[in-house]
Amino acid sequence: MSQYFKTISEPNEAYLFKEKKSKFYGHAFPLSSKEALEEKINTLKERYSNANHFCYAWQLGVNHPSFKLNDDGEPNNTAGAPIYGQIQSFELTNIAIVVVRVFGGVKLGPGGLITAYKAAAKGALEQAKIITTEIKDLYLLEFPYSKMHGVLRIVQAEKGTILDQVIENICKMKISLSQSRSKSFEEKATESRICHFEKLANID
DSSP: OOSEEEEESSOOOOEEEEETTEEEEEEEEEOSOHHHHHHHHHHHHHHTTTOSEEEEEEEEOSSSOEEEEEOTTSSTTSSHHHHHHHHHHTTOOSEEEEEEEEOOSSOOHHHHHHHHHHHHHHHHHHTSOEEEEEOEEEEEEEEEGGGHHHHHHHHHHTTOEEEEEEOSSEEEEEEEEEHHHHHHHHHHHHHHTOOEEEEOOOOO
């Protein structure tokens, strides 16, 4: 099973493709959850108040990926599928592409739509910054405040990242670790009995 995947590091500037007076704006952005997509689309709808279609495709996960396509009123498989095809062609995941269409008054037909949506998605990815990164494991730690220093020492030794923490008499901490370091972390935490840890469900 792969420990690495390719994605993009940040949202791209809109890539514009024109075809018979219609404008297709390709937007690619990193995606961490399905819920984040709705907020992004709402932002695009405010930006493109005159647009007719907001078609998209996304994929999350590496070894067990999930994905979704949406034609948003265009004929079946003329928008979402060619957009998703570019995600596959660039071998990316944890990503969404939204192509916004402003209708120019001339119908393109199924072939023309497929070409246009593919071109807008491809253009968006060609100007995006593609990175290779490692899958992270997530843990929830629970421990007495008196053990804080020891817990931090182990987390730092395994190059973990603290995502969230609650500091009270009984502290809670959410961390992420590279999968290559997860076994070592678990062994140290178990042997020292310094904290209770729970491995959280992860998108992989």
